[in-house]
Structure formats: structure tokens, C-alpha cells
Amino acid sequence: MRQVGYLKASNPGSYSHFGEGGVLPAHTGSSVAISRDGNTIAVGASHESSGARGINATPDEAAYAAGAVYVFTRNGAGWSPQAYVKASNADASDQFGSSVVLSADGNTMAVAAHREASSATGVNGNQTDNSIQGAGAVYIFTRSGDTWSQQAYLKASNTGEPADDVRLASGDQFGFSLAMSADGDTLAVGAISEDSNASGIDGDQADNSASSAGAVYVFTRSANTWSQQAYIKSSSAPEDTDGDLFGFSLGLTADGNTLAVGVYDESGSSRGINGPIDGERRGSGAAYVFTRNGSAWSRQAYLKVSNAENGDSWGVSLALSDDGSTLALGSVDEDCEATGINPPGCGDEGLGSSGGSMGAAAVFVRDGTTWTQQAYLKASNTGIEDWFGLKMALSAEGDTLAITAPLEDSAAQGINGRQDDDSAVDAGAVYLFRRTGATWAQESYVKSTHNEAFDEFGNTVALSADGRTMVVGARGEDSGATGVDGDQTDNSVDESGAAYVFSR
Numbered sequence: 001m002r003q004v005g006y007l008k009a010s011n012p013g014s015y016s017h018f019g020e021g022g023v024l025p026a027h028t029g030s031s032v033a034i035s036r037d038g039n040t041i042a043v044g045a046s047h048e049s050s051g052a053r054g055i056n057a058t059p060d061e062a063a064y065a066a067g068a069v070y071v072f073t074r075n076g077a078g079w080s081p082q083a084y085v086k087a088s089n090a091d092a093s094d095q096f097g098s099s100v101v102l103s104a105d106g107n108t109m110a111v112a113a114h115r116e117a118s119s120a121t122g123v124n125g126n127q128t129d130n131s132i133q134g135a136g137a138v139y140i141f142t143r144s145g146d147t148w149s150q151q152a153y154l155k156a157s158n159t160g161e162p163a164d165d166v167r168l169a170s171g172d173q174f175g176f177s178l179a180m181s182a183d184g185d186t187l188a189v190g191a192i193s194e195d196s197n198a199s200g201i202d203g204d205q206a207d208n209s210a211s212s213a214g215a216v217y218v219f220t221r222s223a224n225t226w227s228q229q230a231y232i233k234s235s236s237a238p239e240d241t242d243g244d245l246f247g248f249s250l251g252l253t254a255d256g257n258t259l260a261v262g263v264y265d266e267s268g269s270s271r272g273i274n275g276p277i278d279g280e281r282r283g284s285g286a287a288y289v290f291t292r293n294g295s296a297w298s299r300q301a302y303l304k305v306s307n308a309e310n311g312d313s314w315g316v317s318l319a320l321s322d323d324g325s326t327l328a329l330g331s332v333d334e335d336c337e338a339t340g341i342n343p344p345g346c347g348d349e350g351l352g353s354s355g356g357s358m359g360a361a362a363v364f365v366r367d368g369t370t371w372t373q374q375a376y377l378k379a380s381n382t383g384i385e386d387w388f389g390l391k392m393a394l395s396a397e398g399d400t401l402a403i404t405a406p407l408e409d410s411a412a413q414g415i416n417g418r419q420d421d422d423s424a425v426d427a428g429a430v431y432l433f434r435r436t437g438a439t440w441a442q443e444s445y446v447k448s449t450h451n452e453a454f455d456e457f458g459n460t461v462a463l464s465a466d467g468r469t470m471v472v473g474a475r476g477e478d479s480g481a482t483g484v485d486g487d488q489t490d491n492s493v494d495e496s497g498a499a500y501v502f503s504r
Contacts, residue, residue, distance in 0.1 A: 001415050001432060001444045001470070005079045005501030006488060008481045009045055009070055011059045018045040018070070018497030019473025020098075020459055029099025029112060029177045029190075030391060030460045032473045032499055036182060036254075036322075038464030039074040040082075040106025041471055043499045044097025053090045055083055055148050067096030069111050071148065072484070079484050079501065083148045087113055087139055089127035096139070101180040101187075104254070104465070107143045108151075108184030112136065112175030120155045123219075123226050127153060134171020135159050138178065138189055140226065152226045156191055156217055158205035174217070179252035179259070182322070185221040186229075186256030190214065190247025192264075198233045201290075201297050205231060214246030216261055218297065230297045232290060234263060235277050246288075251320025251327065254396070258324035259290045259297070262315030270304050273371050277302060285314030287329050287364075289371070301371045305329065305362045307346055314362070319394040319401065322465065326398030327364045327371075330389030334360040339378050341440050346376065356384030361392060361403050363440065375440045379405060379431055381419035388431070391460050395467030399435040402470055404428070404458030413451045415444055428457030430472055448474065448500050450488040457500070470502040 009018045020031050031044030044067065051062030059068075067090070071083040087096045096113035103109075116137040117130040127137075140152040156174045177190035196203070197210035205215075218230040234246045249262030262285070269280035285308065289301040305314050317330035335358050336346035346360070359382075363375040379388040388405035395401075410417070411424035428451075432444040448457050457474040464470075477498035478491040488498075 001446060001502050001504040003414070003449050003500055004077070004503045006485050007041070007043060007072055007079065007499040007501065008479065008483060008486055009048065009496065010081060010084055010482050011050065012480055012482060012493050012496035013049060014493055015495045016045045016048045016497060017475040017495060019043050019499040020046050020475035020497060030462065031097055031100055032460050032462050032471045033100045033102045034462040034464050034469060034471050035102045035106030036104035036396060036465035037106065038466070038469040040102060041072045041079065041501070042100045042102055042109055043070045043473070044100045044111065045070070045497060046095040046098040048097070050086065051090060052086050053088055055085055057086060059084070063090055063092040065093045065095055066090040067094055067098065067113060069097045069100055081483055082146060085111065085141060085148060088150050088153065089118070091117070091130065099175060099178040101178045103180060103184030104182035109141045110178055110180055110187055111139045111141065112178055113139070114173045114175040115171070118155065119159055121157055121159045122155060122228065124153050125155055132160055132171055134173055136172060136174030136176070136191060138175045151224060154189070154219055154226060157228050157231060158196065177247055177250045179250035181252055181256030182254035186252065187219045188250050188252050188259055189217045189219065190250050191217065192245040192247050196233065199235050200233060200299070202231050203233055210242050212243050212245060214244055214248070214263070216247045216250065218259070229295055232261070232297060234266070234288060235299060235302065248315055249318035251318050253320060253324040254322035257292045258320070260318055260320045260327050261288045261290070262318040262329065263288065264313050264315045266315065268304060271306050271308050272304055274302050275304060281308065281310055283311045283313055284308040285312055285316070285331060287315050287318060287327065289327070300369060303327070303329065303364055303371060306373050317389060317392045319392040321394050321398030322396040325366045326394065328392050328394055328401055329362050329364065330359070330392050330403065332359045332387040332390050333357045336360065336378070337382055339380050339382050342376050343378055357387055358382045358384060359386060359388030359390070359405060361389050374438060377403065377433060377440060380442055380445060381410070383408060383422065391458065393461045393463040395463050396465035400463065400467030401433045402461045402463055403431045403433065404461050405431065406456040406458040410447065411451065412447050414449055415446055417445070417447060419445060424451060424453040426454045426456055426476070427451050428455055428474060430458045430461055446502060468504050472500045472502070474498050474500065
């Protein structure tokens with residue numbers, strides 16, 4: 001693994017957070033994406049402040065945190081900027097670019113603006129009224145040749161009602177997370193602050209008595225027309241879903257027929273597969289797996305990690321292989337001090353506990369319709385508040401797994417450097433794991449070539465299908481460079497952000 005690209009916005013601005021994936025509690029989705037063929041990269045900058053609209057418009061500074069997305073394409077061994085993409089209704093604080101996903105060929109792109117404020121519902125509604133702060137929206141863009149255009153504007157079927165006091169409005173945050181099928185024709189959208197007390201598939205959307213229970217919406221495309229196919233909720237009893245944040249993370253198989261949903265603050269007491277769904281282990285976190293037969297969705301599995309504890313928040317991140325047979329689940333708040341693969345001492349509540357957010361990942365595998373936990377992964381240098389597991393990415397076959405720790409403190413630079421020098425606070429790191437048969441091992445410890453304190457390298461990560469190209473966001477990086485492979489050392493634009501491309 002070696003660094004082969006350094007990507008910046010064409011208009012870097014202070015606190016634009018190019019490459020932002022978010023740090024809790026302000027976490028957003030995954031704002032870097034790479035096509036499965038590895039030839040297109042999209043990078044969001046959710047705090048970019050231009051009021052420009054559309055494709056390749058001239059940026060200004062008229063709309064704080066309106067957000068933008070930058071598209072790059074592979075040019076031989078290098079990368080070139082292709083497009084500067086803005087929403088058709090860009091407004092201040094919409095945070096367009098908070099989540100970005102690409103189809104396999106890179107010709108379809110979905111971009112979320114999870115703080116967008118229109119009260120529209122469904123597809124291509126009225127974008128202009130701005131009456132529901134934080135309602136959220138998703139924009140579909142398509143590419144023909146080198147030319148991008150907006151194809152659709154997606155909203156939830158139950159966007160909500162305007163708040164009596166706008167200062168108290170949080171909105172449903174539709175678009176907090178995204179996942180897309182390989183052909184770009186199926187899109188899953190998470191809305192973590194949606195409040196319905198419905199459970200299961202296509203329940204009653206109108207009740208709003210379960211605050212921030214969360215929901216996932218599935219959209220499909222036929223020709224160029226998008227429509228909502230399903231409205232998916234957890235299976236918990238309504239009294240147990242308040243604050244679950246169902247849809248915090250999402251994964252979708254290449255064919256779009258298996259959907260995995262992370263539930264960051266879910267409180268089930270079980271450990272393992274398909275146990276009781278109750279509210280007895282607060283904030284332990286979980287994942288649900290749903291499958292589609294024709295156009296009908298049903299729940300296949302409810303996954304809990306074998307040592308889930310109160311407050312672990314399993315489901316902060318999630319990654320799914322193309323065939324849906326491997327699922328990785330992350331927890332930033334797991335607090336076992338052990339390192340490595342399947343370490344002893346992490347299996348009982350309180351045993352080996354650091355009292356801090358070390359983080360961990362668990363890998364589940366599916367045989368037919370049966371799920372089992374295959375591995376439990378820890379960083380090779382666990383540290384308190386490193387947040388190992390904040391973001392993850394899997395290769396298509398599921399044998400390569402990238403796990404980020406954006407608050408890791410090592411001053412190392414490059415690949416497999418020294419891990420025990422904690423002199424670069426919140427510099428961040430990425431850990432690359434490989435599976436042989438059923439056995440996992442850490443392959444690489446990855447830092448940028450110009451790693452510095454507070455860069456938060458690893459805010460987000462993406463892998464090509466073959467696992468040989470990796471893109472890593474560093475929202476706190478400070479260079480004023482523009483475009484590709486500029487000067488990494490100038491540090492003249494605070495938290496402008498950067499993305500790094502690695503190859504092996």
C-alpha cells in the first residue's frame with residue numbers, strides 16, 4: 001500500500017471540511033466514494049460555503065455550509081478534477097455532500113444534504129419553501145461522457161411538519177446515510193431523527209411518538225424515473241425505539257437485494273443472532289439485515305455482537321460485501337484495552353475495560369440465510385478516544401476491510417510506521433485487514449505522507465471493488481493547495497480538508 005494521490009477542492013475554504021465523514025456527535029455520513037471500477041472518486045465538503053448552484057458554477061462565499069461535491073477521475077496513474085457539483089437549491093446550512101455514493105461505473109451519484117429544509121415529499125417536489133429545518137434531501141446526478149447533470153431530487157414520503165419554534169427544529173435528517181446498488185438503480189436512505197413508532201416494513205408513518213427512532217427509505221429507478229419502494233423500521237416495540245437512530249449506517253449489496261442497517265443507539269439485551277429485541281441494554285447498538293424478493297422487503301436477521309455492552313454503540317459504521325455474505329460492524333465506544341484479532345479479555349462486561357472509547361469491529365458471515373459472528377477486530381495500538389471503527393469499507397468479495405480511527409494520535413507518516421509515539425493529537429489512522437479463508441490479520445497501518453496533529457485522517461474511507469485502491473478523508477487538514485498533488489505543507493487554510501488515494 002502506498003500513497004498515490006492527494007486531492008483538494010478547487011476552492012479550499014477555512015472549515016469547509018473537504019473529505020468530512022464527521023466526528024461524533026456531529027457525525028454525518030461517508031463523504032468520500034469510489035466507483036467499484038476504481039476510476040471515479042467523489043469527495044464531499046459539507047461546509048463549503050458557496051451559494052452557486054448546479055454543475056461547474058463559479059463559487060462565491062454567499063451561503064455558509066451549503067456544501068459541495070468534487071468529482072475526480074483516474075488519468076493513467078494519476079487523477080484529474082472533473083466536476084464541481086452543487087445542489088439545484090443550494091442554501092446556507094444544507095450541508096450538501098454530507099454523504100456521497102457512486103454506482104459501479106461511477107456514472108450515477110447520490111448526494112445527501114441532511115440539513116436541507118424543504119417540506120416537499122416524494123420525488124422532484126417543491127425545493128424552495130425551506131419550512132422544515134433539517135428535513136434533509138438527496139440529489140441524484142448522472143454522467144454522460146464527462147458531463148454531469150441532476151436527474152432527481154428525493155425526499156421522504158413523510159417529511160414532517162414545520163416546528164412552531166424554528167430554534168427547536170431538528171428535522172428527520174433524511175440523507176444522514178446512503179447506500180447504492182452497483183447499477184445505481186436502488187438507493188437506500190437513512191433518516192436517523194424520523195419519529196414514527198411504526199415497526200417493520202411499510203408501517204404507519206404518521207404517528208411521530210417515538211422520537212429519533214429512525215427509518216430507512218428504499219428508492220428504485222426505472223429508466224430515468226425514481227420512486228419510493230419501501231419504508232423500513234426496526235422491529236423493536238414502540239416504547240423501546242426512542243433514540244435508537246435506526247439508519248445511522250447502511251450497506252447494500254451489488255444487486256440491491258440485501259440491505260444492512262446499523263442502529264447506533266439500539267438497546268437490545270441479547271448477544272448473538274436473532275435474540276430478543278427489547279430495551280434492556282441501553283445504547284449497545286445492533287444491525288438488521290433485510291432482503292428483497294421482487295419488490296417486497298422482509299427482515300432476515302437481527303445481529304448483536306457477542307460481547308455487546310451498555311453504551312458500545314455498535315452500528316456507528318457498517319460495511320457489506322457485494323454478495324451480502326460478509327458484514328462488518330463498528331463500535332467507537334467499545335472500551336476493551338486488548339489489541340489484535342479475537343483477543344482474550346473482551347468477552348465479559350467490564351473485563352479489560354479502559355473506561356474510554358477504544359473502539360472495535362465485528363465481522364459476521366452469512367451461509368444461506370444463517371448468520372454467525374466470524375471475528376472480533378481491535379487496533380494494533382488501541383488508545384482511549386481513538387474511535388477505531390468510526391468508518392469502515394469492504395472490498396467486493398469481503399476479504400479486505402479498512403477501519404478508521406480518526407482520533408488516533410501517532411506522529412508516524414506513511415505505511416506501517418511507528419505506532420507508539422502519541423505526539424500528534426487526533427492525527428488519525430486507517431487499519432487495513434485481510435482475510436485468508438476464515439482468518440483475519442492486520443496487513444497495514446496507514447497514515448498520510450504529511451500526517452499532522454488534528455488532521456483527523458480517517459474521518460471517512462472508501463475501497464474499490466478489488467480492494468486495491470483506497471480513498472481516505474482528513475477533514476482537519478489545513479493546506480491551501482487546490483486540485484491534485486499540490487503542496488501539502490503550507491497549512492494556510494484551517495480545516496480546509498483533504499482526501500488521500502492509496503494503491504497496492
